[in-house]
Amino acid sequence: MPIIVENITVSYRQLPAVHHLCAVFGEGEAWALCGPNGAGKSSLLKVIMDLEKTDTGKVIFDGLTRKDIAYLPQVSAIDRSQPLTVFELTAMGLWYEIGFFGGLSKQQKERVFNALQRVGMENEANNLISQLSDGQFRRVLFARMLVQKAKFLLLDEPFNAIDEQTTQALSEVLSGCLKQGQGVVAVLHDNRLVRQYFANTLLIAREKIAAGKTAEVLTAENLEKAARFRQDQFDIDAWCEEETGVHQHHYHEH
DSSP states (O other), X not given: OOEEEXXXXXXXXXXXXXXXXXXXXOTTOEEEEEOSTTSSHXXXXXXXXXXXXXXXXXXXXXXXXXXXXXXXXXXXXXXXXXXXXXXXXXXXXXXXXXXXXXXXXXXXXXXXXXXXXXTTOGGGTTSBGGGSOHHHHHHHHHHHHHHHTOSEEEEESTTTTOOHHHHHHHHXXXXXXXXXXXXXXXXXXXXXXXXXXXXXXXXXXSEEEEEEEHHHHSXXXXXXXXXXXXXXXXXXXXXXXXXXXXXXXXXXXX
């Protein structure tokens, strides 16, 4: 049951953020999305979640529905001032099951506590999220994803601006998710972490530079090629020559 990204183009002010991109993320696979700043990594996740519209292409859920995908956006996009407890925020991962006003069954409450236990936050369940450190807050966001029991976890810079101990702990949580058969697709900047925890990498710089086994993708040559793709160097007049199919074969390599 893969997520299939088929010929996706996303543009802002007539400049491409993602340019004719194809990819396949298989269930149970670990994929890192890597590339320079402004490469379109976050845009790709938003397209998959239908939070951003495309100029071309589509996303195909093969045997999946929206509730099968859990999404963690960049933490800077999340309002931490809401008067929610750690337990309440985690329980929001059950939204697809209970709706806005549904109560929690005993089994669902146990799932929330189990998720908090997996991220080391069970003792903070009654504390307000506004009182948490950055690392603690990130742990709770992971717990909210875990409680959803989704087939895929999509994470946008999940380890940005948190300490090394928390990063390692949450990386191990993701490893546990993979062992349970969940797929993980994460935007990451630390190639060391990518090599340690992610078997597969999609390297993009608006276009796909390379995709496949991490060791084969994160080569010096590929990283240098990605670094050369800068928005201010992009030939605006030429970028949609791809529409003619001149280079279409390049984008259908999975």
